[in-house]
Amino acid sequence: MKILVIGAGGMIGRKLTARLQKEGMGELILHDVVPFEGSTVVSDLSASGEAEKLVASRPGLIFHLAAVVSGEAETDFDKGYRVNLDGTRLVFEAIRKAGVGYKPRLVFTSSIAVFGAPFPEAIGDEFLSAPLTSYGTQKAIDELLLSDYSRRGFCDGIGLRLPTICVRPGKPNKAASGFFSGIIREPLAGQEALLPVPDSVRHWFASPRAAIGFLLHAARLGTGTLGHRRNLSMPGISATVAEQIEALRKVAGDKVARLIRREPDPAIQRIVEGWPRNFDARRALELGFRADRSFEEIIRIHIEDELQKSPQSRLSPA
Amino acid sequence: MKILVIGAGGMIGRKLTARLQKEGMGELILHDVVPFEGSTVVSDLSASGEAEKLVASRPGLIFHLAAVVSGEAETDFDKGYRVNLDGTRLVFEAIRKAGVGYKPRLVFTSSIAVFGAPFPEAIGDEFLSAPLTSYGTQKAIDELLLSDYSRRGFCDGIGLRLPTICVRPGKPNKAASGFFSGIIREPLAGQEALLPVPDSVRHWFASPRAAIGFLLHAARLGTGTLGHRRNLSMPGISATVAEQIEALRKVAGDKVARLIRREPDPAIQRIVEGWPRNFDARRALELGFRADRSFEEIIRIHIEDELQKSPQSRLSPA
Numbered sequence: 001m002k003i004l005v006i007g008a009g010g011m012i013g014r015k016l017t018a019r020l021q022k023e024g025m026g027e028l029i030l031h032d033v034v035p036f037e038g039s040t041v042v043s044d045l046s047a048s049g050e051a052e053k054l055v056a057s058r059p060g061l062i063f064h065l066a067a068v069v070s071g072e073a074e075t076d077f078d079k080g081y082r083v084n085l086d087g088t089r090l091v092f093e094a095i096r097k098a099g100v101g102y103k104p105r106l107v108f109t110s111s112i113a114v115f116g117a118p119f120p121e122a123i124g125d126e127f128l129s130a131p132l133t134s135y136g137t138q139k140a141i142d143e144l145l146l147s148d149y150s151r152r153g154f155c156d157g158i159g160l161r162l163p164t165i166c167v168r169p170g171k172p173n174k175a176a177s178g179f180f181s182g183i184i185r186e187p188l189a190g191q192e193a194l195l196p197v198p199d200s201v202r203h204w205f206a207s208p209r210a211a212i213g214f215l216l217h218a219a220r221l222g223t224g225t226l227g228h229r230r231n232l233s234m235p236g237i238s239a240t241v242a243e244q245i246e247a248l249r250k251v252a253g254d255k256v257a258r259l260i261r262r263e264p265d266p267a268i269q270r271i272v273e274g275w276p277r278n279f280d281a282r283r284a285l286e287l288g289f290r291a292d293r294s295f296e297e298i299i300r301i302h303i304e305d306e307l308q309k310s311p312q313s314r315l316s317p318a
Numbered sequence: 319m320k321i322l323v324i325g326a327g328g329m330i331g332r333k334l335t336a337r338l339q340k341e342g343m344g345e346l347i348l349h350d351v352v353p354f355e356g357s358t359v360v361s362d363l364s365a366s367g368e369a370e371k372l373v374a375s376r377p378g379l380i381f382h383l384a385a386v387v388s389g390e391a392e393t394d395f396d397k398g399y400r401v402n403l404d405g406t407r408l409v410f411e412a413i414r415k416a417g418v419g420y421k422p423r424l425v426f427t428s429s430i431a432v433f434g435a436p437f438p439e440a441i442g443d444e445f446l447s448a449p450l451t452s453y454g455t456q457k458a459i460d461e462l463l464l465s466d467y468s469r470r471g472f473c474d475g476i477g478l479r480l481p482t483i484c485v486r487p488g489k490p491n492k493a494a495s496g497f498f499s500g501i502i503r504e505p506l507a508g509q510e511a512l513l514p515v516p517d518s519v520r521h522w523f524a525s526p527r528a529a530i531g532f533l534l535h536a537a538r539l540g541t542g543t544l545g546h547r548r549n550l551s552m553p554g555i556s557a558t559v560a561e562q563i564e565a566l567r568k569v570a571g572d573k574v575a576r577l578i579r580r581e582p583d584p585a586i587q588r589i590v591e592g593w594p595r596n597f598d599a600r601r602a603l604e605l606g607f608r609a610d611r612s613f614e615e616i617i618r619i620h621i622e623d624e625l626q627k628s629p630q631s632r633l634s635p636a
Contacts, residue, residue, distance in 0.1 A: 077470065116546065120444075128444050130465070130547050137466040141459050147448070148455040152395065228434065229448050 001026040002059035006045065006091065007066025009036035011168065012109070015212050016063060023216075029059060033066070045087035051094035058098060061219055062106045064091055070113060071175055073135035084138035092145055096154040106146070106157040107218045110231060112204060112276045114140040114161060122280040125233065132274045143231040151228050158218045158226070163206040163236030163279075163291075167302035176271045180205070183241070184248055184299055187259035188307065196265030199242040202277040206236045207301040210292045217289055225287070235291035237298060238278040247295040251303070319344040320377035324363065324409065325384025327354035329486065330427070333530050334381060341534075347377060351384070363405035369412035376416060379537055380424045382409055388431060389493055391453035402456035410463055414472040424464070424475040425536045428549060430522060430594045432458040432479060440598040443551065450592045461549040469546050476536045476544070481524040481554030481597075485620035494589045498523070501559070502566055502617055505577035506625065514583035517560040520595040524554045525619040528610045535607055543605070553609035555616060556596040565613040569621070 003025060007013050009032030017038065020028060031041040031054060043050040045066055055062070066087065067073075073080025088108075095104060113136035114129040129140040146157040168181040179196055180203060186193035206214070214234050223230075239247070249257040281289075292298050321343060325331050327350030335356065338346060349359040349372060361368040363384055373380070384405065385391075391398025406426075413422060431454035432447040447458040464475040486499040497514055498521060504511035524532070532552050541548075557565070567575040599607075610616050 126438075126446050128446050129462070131462070132469070132546055134466055134470070137462050140462050144447070144449070144455050144458050144462075148452055151450070152452070228450055 004029045004059035004062045006031045006064045013065050046082045051090035055094045055098050062104050064108045070135040080134050088142045092149045106155045108159045110139045110159045110161045112161050115276050117274045122278040124280045125283045147230045150230050159231035161233045163204040166205040169306045183260050187256045192259050194263045196268040202240045204236045207292050207298045209301045232284045233279050233281045235281040239295045251299045322347045322377040322380045324349045324382045331383050364400045369408035373412045373416050380422050382426045388453040398452050406460045410467045424473045426477045428457045428477045428479045430479050433594050435592045440596040442598045443601045465548045468548050477549035479551045481522040484523040487624045501578050505574045510577050512581045513578050514586040520558045522554045525610050525616045527619045550602045551597050551599045553599040557613045569617045
């Protein structure tokens with residue numbers, strides 16, 4: 001089977017590709033807008049005709065991970081809509097027009113950003129999408145298109161609302177959510193990390209390894225039981241910053257945890273206040289999607305997958 | 319103030335126009351895709367440049383009522399998306415690009431078709447949009463765009479999810495929902511009406527007069543209290559077919575009610591099963607939107623507004 005990965009050059013895309021290769025799941029077509037090691041197609045998805053080229057070989061399984069991130073979609077209104085809405089719609093349209101009998105499994109990464117405050121204690125499977133960002137709006141629209149194109153029989157789609165990925169490997173970035181990973185990743189590397197919000201802030205997490213598990217499970221799932229509601233909030237770990245820090249202390253010791261420095265940032269606090277804190281992801285759990293077991297496990301996965309394999313690891317064990 | 323009515327040639331558009339003229343609310347620009355008596359602009363909204371022309375005179379109030387109806391959006395996939403999604407998005411884009419300081423009040427008619435079964439006993443303000451038609455999908459997407467364009471400050475939008483309008487005046491049509499009006503309208507005109515579903519079927523109704531009231535209230539509402547959730551399920555009357563018939567009997571007598579003939583249609587029954595039956599429209603009520611008081615009132619409004627003013631009225635009083 002041919003497998004197309006759109007947006008394969010990102011963090012999730014690379015980890016997914018490695019896993020698909022390891023499991024020998026099929027012939028990979030690896031797409032991104034910029035070239036990366038192993039990429040097979042480089043194109044702008046939102047440019048005329050490019051989506052058609054991508055599905056021309058009729059891949060039976062498509063992972064669509066490509067997106068302009070939240071911050072950029074907010075500062076560049078046109079680019080966000082062009083890539084995150086029009087680009088995705090062009091993929092759906094290319095599939096629809098690829099002809100009779102073509103109905104690929106399409107796994108789409110949506111986001112918990114489709115939800116906006118005020119929230120209930122835990123967001124259930126029937127809670128409305130009322131996003132507070134253009135990024136969340138674009139993802140919510142993509143979800144609606146995915147459902148309708150699936151209902152009409154053009155594709156066999158599943159949308160996964162991923163929790164915030166933590167611990168995100170690599171360098172610190174300027175995303176408002178960056179500190180959730182930073183306060184774990186930097187101390188484990190012997191470096192100071194800034195914490196811009198109070199310890200009481202609660203958020204919803206999944207490790208990169210859990211996220212790849214969601215994608216593969218979605219690729220193999222029998223969709224007969226899904227009905228017409230094809231977008232699912234993924235299970236995760238709900239943890240406060242205090243709980244994150246306590247888990248870090250347990251896993252890596254007091255000295256490491258003390259590398260977190262509190263430096264309140266009202267702008268980031270305001271943004272984070274509008275974000276989901278907790279979910280009741282019942283449907284996804286019933287369908288066999290599996291989250292990490294604890295925030296400690298999320299930290300251990302980071303150590304195993306990112307630090308122990310690397311000779312430059314600066315991990316100081318407790 | 320200039321007032322633009324997009325889709326002014328339809329049933330709601332004409333009634334709204336008459337009311338705006340009666341109240342002398344401003345200079346009207348009356349648009350539709352086909353010419354009608356009093357129309358000032360005739361154009362295809364989804365054609366390049368047409369939306370820009372409509373907002374070029376910077377109307378301070380815009381009613382956007384234009385849509386391809388549910389049945390046609392289901393049979394003609396391309397046309398539904400072109401008009402109901404692209405056409406509406408082009409209106410939003412034209413407003414955004416009309417320049418600094420332009421931020422019109424935009425009243426958009428959405429639909430209860432944004433919801434799909436399974437439902438709770440009554441659909442509350444936080445229930446998810448999971449439409450089961452392409453029409454409902456397009457309206458749900460328009461709602462998301464309206465919220466985002468309002469949040470970004472490009473327009474001051476309000477989306478109204480109208481109940482099924484009953485009694486719809488005019489000739490019987492082939493819409494799956496047509497019988498809800500037909501079983502009242504035809505008997506009142508001395509004619510037999512077919513009832514394709516069981517008497518136990520429950521649905522959600524508003525009179526044309528109530529719908530016009532919603533639109534005018536939305537035009538005048540202070541939007542400061544709305545926050546970022548700018549799409550509202552309108553209040554209505556939840557009634558079973560049995561309750562509709564009983565109301566008809568009370569208002570117009572046994573002889574009239576006996577003109578309803580039961581002729582089950584499994585295809586229509588299946589469609590209707592996926593439709594909303596009842597709402598808890600708390601937010602709209604708190605914001606001052608007012609429904610009809612009973613299904614009997616809905617029938618009396620039809621008699622007053624459609625039959626008593628017409629010399630061809632065939633109403634036989636009870």
